[in-house]
Amino acid sequence: MASDSTKLAVLIDADNTQPAIADGLLAEVAKYGTAHVKRAYGDWTGNQLKSWKEQLLTQSIQPIQQFSYTSGKNATDSAMIIDAMDLLYSGRFDGFCIVSSDSDFTRLAARIRESGLIVYGFGARKTPEPFVAACDKFIYTEILTSKPDEEQPLQPRSPAQLKKDAGLINLLRNAIDAASDDEGWAGLGGVGSIITKQRPNFDSRSHGYGKLSDLIAAIDLFELDRRSPGEGRPKAIYVRNKRKPVARG
Structure with a gap:
């Protein structure tokens, strides 16, 4: 932003x-x-x-x-x-x-x-x-626009509908993998940046969700972790593919 x-x-x-x-x-x-x-x-x-x-x-x-x-x-x-x-x-x-x-x-x-x-x-x-x-x-x-005759979705797509969207799931998974650390966690900001570079017209609002974090949470195929970087600072959101194995030391 x-x-x-x-x-x-x-x-x-x-x-x-x-x-x-x-x-x-x-x-x-x-x-x-x-x-x-x-x-x-x-x-x-x-x-x-x-x-x-x-x-x-x-x-x-x-x-x-x-x-x-x-x-x-x-x-x-x-x-x-x-x-x-x-x-x-x-x-x-x-x-x-x-x-x-x-x-x-x-x-x-x-x-x-x-x-x-x-x-x-x-x-x-x-x-x-x-x-x-x-x-x-x-x-x-x-x-x-909020005009009722426009094409925007009136209700968020259900988790079942989102999971059936193979293109969306692959886009998210690939972006998370590309931005992830050794344990599979990726900062949401970095994930969003990669998605936009790959698909400039991607917008979580097209699926009925105001934020990327809300869309990812609704799909229920990913883990979300809200971390506090310090006192008085907003929490940072990290995301990981649930099927991603955790690296062993």
Whole structure:
């Protein structure tokens, strides 16, 4: 988790994003740093983006006008990419939040990461895999809204359902093994970091659990140990595969 000193630029493809996510989006961004730039791109002269206008005022998002010069061509994408590169070259930011479900931003995300900055992607579940993979972390916008017609799960998946998800179980087991010490224990933070690197779109909330620790506990295939690093400091969580044999001295 980044600190408040992490400077982020938030660039929103308003043509491709629903305004209902605005509150949840900026709350999520705040987990990773401070949004020093918040811009939404689109053709604000028409009625298509009318529902966005209240969010612009409420969230202090700067609208960037981009006319649609030719039917079928997305000028908004080009404007976002040009601005992103200008902001990148300014050297003032630690990372970017690219909000779109459009694969056209795949190369932009890769280019920003090549410069050593972190990229958080935000988009709907329909977002093409290349854009998802190009980001350091990708958050599905369905998770960020409480609208009842969205696709997010209303109830946590049961332990039986989770155990049947072989892909999920293998992902967790492999990450724990990779981060573990000689006795098989791994710090939860390290496990989460490895999972995100392997699968940028992984999110425990997609399974109905607010935290990775809650998801792991629900599966009941792993041991959890909460350790106190010292007086007045929060407990650190460690996890181990139950089937992992303990090393003998």
